[in-house]
Amino acid sequence: MAWTSEKTALHVGSVEPLMRANDGFAPFPGRTALPWTALSAAAVRAVCSCGWNSDTPVEVSPSQTVEAIENRLRQEWTPHANIAALLPSHRVLADLTDILEELTATDPRAALALAARVERRARAAASKAASNARAAGDSWAAVGAAFGITKQSAHSRFGDRPSLR
Ligand SMILES: [Zn+2]
Incomplete structure (x- = not known):
């Protein structure tokens, strides 16, 4: 089971x-060619050929x-691949980190x-992105997973509240 992206090979x-x-x-120690379902895995995570992992x-x-498990992991990997397609080799983030x-x-x-x-830029972008994801039908759990927080945290951070705008 391997996932590929139309945006990056x-x-x-x-x-x-x-x-x-x-x-x-x-x-598991060593590399195995066995699919995860053939091992008695206690847990699984999404990984990428570039070295990224969830x-x-x-x-x-x-x-x-x-x-269901594979779909969930694929949903974690897809944003990584989409970001990677925009930032080849993650150089932009690495440069920013070096400068900071x-x-x-x-x-x-x-x-x-x-x-x-x-x-400030990141906070504004996250807020708008959460709103767009919700408008597209994403659950709070999916928004939270993408941002690396629980669905409760995602709801309290990005949920509707009296707006000052
Ligand atoms: Zn990758």
Whole structure:
């Protein structure tokens, strides 16, 4: 089971099986050609051929179908591939991070000014994106998953409230 994108050929997503480890989950040792369903995986996560992987493993439970689990992981991988198609090799974000780190060390007030601009832009973009995703029919759980927060947090952060606009 591999996922490809129409927007970029450089990223191929798949399901990585995970086993229970000390304080969470870890990949199975060595590479295996077996599909995750053939291993007794405790959890799975979305991974990409570029090295990206989802931060949030999904515990495998008998109450969920293989299709439901794979669809959920694919929904986590798709935004990654879409972003990657716009930012080849993630250079833009890496450059911004480098600049912020350098300024933080050499000119903290300039770093603060730049961080504030980035934060304001990102906050406005996230708000508008959440609104567009909701308008397109996405659930709060899907909006939260894309932003890396729970559905409750997504609702309280992006949900309708008296607007000052
Ligand atoms: Zn990728």
